[in-house]
Amino acid sequence: MTVETANFLRNRWYVAALSTEVTGAPLARTLLNEQMVLYRDTKGAPIVLEDRCVHRQAPLSLGEVIGDHLQCGYHGFTYDRTGACVRVPSQARIPPGACVRAYPVIEQQGFVHVWPGDPARAEGQAPFDFPFVDKDGWHSRYASLRGQFDYRLLIDNLMDLTHLAFTHKKTIGAGGVADQGRTSTERDGDLVRVTRLMDNIAPAPVHVEVTGYEGNVDRWQIIEFNPPCHIALDVGNAKAGRGGHDAALGDKLIDRRTLHIATPETKTTTLYFWVSTYPSDAMNPEQEQIIYDRTMEVLDEDVTMIEGQQSRLTGAVPIVDINEDAGQIAMRQTLARLISEESLA
Amino acid sequence: MTVETANFLRNRWYVAALSTEVTGAPLARTLLNEQMVLYRDTKGAPIVLEDRCVHRQAPLSLGEVIGDHLQCGYHGFTYDRTGACVRVPSQARIPPGACVRAYPVIEQQGFVHVWPGDPARAEGQAPFDFPFVDKDGWHSRYASLRGQFDYRLLIDNLMDLTHLAFTHKKTIGAGGVADQGRTSTERDGDLVRVTRLMDNIAPAPVHVEVTGYEGNVDRWQIIEFNPPCHIALDVGNAKAGRGGHDAALGDKLIDRRTLHIATPETKTTTLYFWVSTYPSDAMNPEQEQIIYDRTMEVLDEDVTMIEGQQSRLTGAVPIVDINEDAGQIAMRQTLARLISEESLA
Amino acid sequence: MTVETANFLRNRWYVAALSTEVTGAPLARTLLNEQMVLYRDTKGAPIVLEDRCVHRQAPLSLGEVIGDHLQCGYHGFTYDRTGACVRVPSQARIPPGACVRAYPVIEQQGFVHVWPGDPARAEGQAPFDFPFVDKDGWHSRYASLRGQFDYRLLIDNLMDLTHLAFTHKKTIGAGGVADQGRTSTERDGDLVRVTRLMDNIAPAPVHVEVTGYEGNVDRWQIIEFNPPCHIALDVGNAKAGRGGHDAALGDKLIDRRTLHIATPETKTTTLYFWVSTYPSDAMNPEQEQIIYDRTMEVLDEDVTMIEGQQSRLTGAVPIVDINEDAGQIAMRQTLARLISEESLA
Numbered sequence A, B, C: 001m002t003v004e005t006a007n008f009l010r011n012r013w014y015v016a017a018l019s020t021e022v023t024g025a026p027l028a029r030t031l032l033n034e035q036m037v038l039y040r041d042t043k044g045a046p047i048v049l050e051d052r053c054v055h056r057q058a059p060l061s062l063g064e065v066i067g068d069h070l071q072c073g074y075h076g077f078t079y080d081r082t083g084a085c086v087r088v089p090s091q092a093r094i095p096p097g098a099c100v101r102a103y104p105v106i107e108q109q110g111f112v113h114v115w116p117g118d119p120a121r122a123e124g125q126a127p128f129d130f131p132f133v134d135k136d137g138w139h140s141r142y143a144s145l146r147g148q149f150d151y152r153l154l155i156d157n158l159m160d161l162t163h164l165a166f167t168h169k170k171t172i173g174a175g176g177v178a179d180q181g182r183t184s185t186e187r188d189g190d191l192v193r194v195t196r197l198m199d200n201i202a203p204a205p206v207h208v209e210v211t212g213y214e215g216n217v218d219r220w221q222i223i224e225f226n227p228p229c230h231i232a233l234d235v236g237n238a239k240a241g242r243g244g245h246d247a248a249l250g251d252k253l254i255d256r257r258t259l260h261i262a263t264p265e266t267k268t269t270t271l272y273f274w275v276s277t278y279p280s281d282a283m284n285p286e287q288e289q290i291i292y293d294r295t296m297e298v299l300d301e302d303v304t305m306i307e308g309q310q311s312r313l314t315g316a317v318p319i320v321d322i323n324e325d326a327g328q329i330a331m332r333q334t335l336a337r338l339i340s341e342e343s344l345a
Helices: A151-159 A161-167 A205-211 A285-312 A323-344 B151-159 B161-167 B175-179 B205-211 B285-312 B323-344 C151-159 C161-167 C175-179 C205-211 C285-312 C323-344
Strands: A014-018 A027-031 A034-040 A046-050 A064-066 A069-071 A085-087 A105-108 A111-114 A138-147 A181-188 A191-201 A217-226 A230-239 A252-266 A269-279 B014-018 B027-031 B034-040 B046-050 B064-066 B069-071 B085-087 B105-108 B111-114 B138-147 B181-188 B191-201 B217-226 B230-239 B252-266 B269-279 C014-018 C027-031 C034-040 C046-050 C064-066 C069-071 C085-087 C105-108 C111-114 C138-147 C181-188 C191-201 C217-226 C230-239 C252-266 C269-279
Touching: A014 A027, A014 A034, A014 A138, A014 A252, A014 A269, A027 A252, A027 A269, A034 A111, A046 A105, A046 A111, A069 A085, A138 A285, A151 A217, A151 A230, A151 A252, A151 A269, A151 A285, A151 A323, A161 A285, A181 A323, A191 A323, A205 A252, A205 A285, A217 A323, A269 A285, B014 B027, B014 B034, B014 B138, B014 B252, B014 B269, B027 B252, B027 B269, B034 B111, B046 B105, B046 B111, B069 B085, B138 B285, B151 B217, B151 B230, B151 B252, B151 B269, B151 B285, B151 B323, B161 B175, B161 B285, B175 B181, B175 B191, B181 B323, B191 B323, B205 B252, B205 B285, B217 B323, B269 B285, C014 C027, C014 C034, C014 C138, C014 C252, C014 C269, C027 C252, C027 C269, C034 C111, C046 C105, C046 C111, C069 C085, C138 C285, C151 C217, C151 C230, C151 C252, C151 C269, C151 C285, C151 C323, C161 C175, C161 C285, C175 C181, C175 C191, C181 C323, C191 C323, C205 C252, C205 C285, C217 C323, C269 C285
Parallel strands: none
Antiparallel strands: A014 A111, A027 A034, A034 A046, A064 A069, A105 A111, A138 A269, A181 A191, A191 A217, A217 A230, A230 A252, A252 A269, B014 B111, B027 B034, B034 B046, B064 B069, B105 B111, B138 B269, B181 B191, B191 B217, B217 B230, B230 B252, B252 B269, C014 C111, C027 C034, C034 C046, C064 C069, C105 C111, C138 C269, C181 C191, C191 C217, C217 C230, C230 C252, C252 C269
């Protein structure tokens, strides 16, 4: 267990599910090797418990929500939001110590965040804030996937978006993305920011499809890694020579703020959550649907590539780094330092 | 191997198949980690051999029954009922010592029973007897399933039928089953008997569907565990206040004798056999078919729940016992004692 | 790793694919536990590289062939036929030492042969030659399969064709194949030759179907094992009493030269390649198609049987040898000696 969890930061908020995934029917999820069950009480508040009945270890996710409580589907042990067993149907006496673990939970911006570590340390800590979801006049679209890989490989993927030119060349990639840009990498405390600017390059196929604009563009990718596994993207493009990221509204062609979350499930499996936001007046529903559909293809392409990468990983083979890996390397160093600090704390 | 088999009693009769599953075509089955092949000779007698040719270890279950013998489908080595090789097609001489293991076998009451242990110790031992199958004027229905769990978890399931109120609430469960009964547990040598009586409770949905009687009932569950893995049930209900188990025929609504068998296949997989018997005049064929169909749903629900339970099992987490677990605990103690005695014998 | 590869000869040519399987789209194959990618350059020449990018270990088989080069589908690292990285799209400088392993490759007679061992030792070594593919007036049919077994079990299968009478009784088997022949086994250096002659036996079902001849036949099977894993068959039959293998053309009913190749993929999985050749004037296309279709059934039957055999293998059970195993035993001894010699070299 020690070995397995040594790749994870435990005392952090992690997204366990989209808000829409948590309902009155129990949902099983594994985070950092811990089996959890999520459900909503009668007021709609999310509750997260250990997914194992104290009685005979049946998964509580096979049970049923009764009012505000979760009832085991085997012999009916019933738990409240604190994980305390409040009913044993076949007898009046509740055995002392009959409780399962309850996890701190916060719902925010369309995500259910869970704290897998020491609950006392959750005090005063806020989940990652992605304010664009809350902005007036902005729309959001969500997705929930799962991949067979170490969560850090997904973060690697997002720290270097030159891969769009190859992995996603049919949709959001374009030749110039990899070979005509300039990248800078900054550390800001535990945050790692990668900024890549590509001036006067050809537009990506899906962008032409959506905007109808076939001329060259100035394109930007501003990537922020926030521990433990949140990557916020400010990506877009404007007509070439109109100021790029600072172009006037009419000159901007695509302008989105997107959050990718790589929640570790086990050492080699990852929950992948995504939300993309955009100003409602920037696109009509048809255009937005095209972007959404193509992005689902893009996320699938990433999952396929990273699963392939995982299948080739071996500790025995050295890897070769290039300039564009600076963001990844800074991210990996930050994570390793934080994990080390946590293990010593 | 020692570790793997330490959960099993070896010198016992185990059901390996329903009678209807054993035919003139070889059937592969694994019992207590041993790979066996079952077939019938020209007189219909069942034969059970090791499922591995002495020559090149091909599974004999991929072969063909030729008369009373089983012929390997690879190079034609042919075996008789004792496991002796009686023919090597490509040469006249049969190599000395060319034989596979033959298992003692008895067919009885619709089941093929096999003795995986020392054949000498099978002498004088009889398989578990379930006389209701043979009763004049009684009908029987059989089922054969398989689950991914330790066989003892299935026995646990059957030793405490309060779970009907939760796992099977849509069919044979009813609220009062768990919270309005009284249970007693007895040991009778190696047999463990649990008696649960539930007076004046609501009838179960499927019982109303079959009998049309919507009034309250007196319900009984008499459960007998017989080592190594046979659980005989006397379950039923009568109109409330008419004497329950001892009610007159016209007042009894449901009255069945059922045998559940949890044959260990491997440490974490189990063959699950079932027969249910009832007096022919108690139900018409339509009613009986409803009961049968619903019971198949019930067995599937049990398999799903126990597979979930198996997936959550870890030696590291203590379990909480309640009063209703007395039968399970007595059963587990009996099994552990018998296994220990066998290992010392 | 040492243990895993101890069953393989490394410094040999192995068939990695049929010629038709290697195209302008990269093909992933594993040989002797090594992950390779195969593709063709603009002139059609096959190229075989290690299937793992030096940068982030993505499988190159998920990439794209660009001209003569293979481009990684993740960040665009591009490799030439020697495995050298010749382009890193996002920067001008190619990191020193950025190269993957390139494997010696020879295409010949419809097969792509790869040398997994020390490239220096490939010098002067030729892949196995099967001249019938090149013969004027002869036709060839190919097949490519995969099985879940140790490659030596497939060679075992082919060294003793008496199994046709059992495993393939519905197609190319016939009773007399196993019990009416005489077999001789010879060693010729590292080659092992098994010759089995069956005089005046019933014809096989598929042969009657193709030739219409229902009389008895003289049948021959001449099997040559060539290390590491090539088995050349000269099999056929002629009207009984007309000279068998030396019968005049009009008396020969079936006359084929077939090559079976059992390339080890991993310790327990095998790539199975096959080519069958025959004089064009011996059969019309309809007849040949029947033979081909039935042979595909035969190869599937073999894969099923050998996978069953693999599932029953355990080091703990002794096996029984018979006379017909002489070829297998000689083959196993030869392989073991060559593997031992290689490990000492």
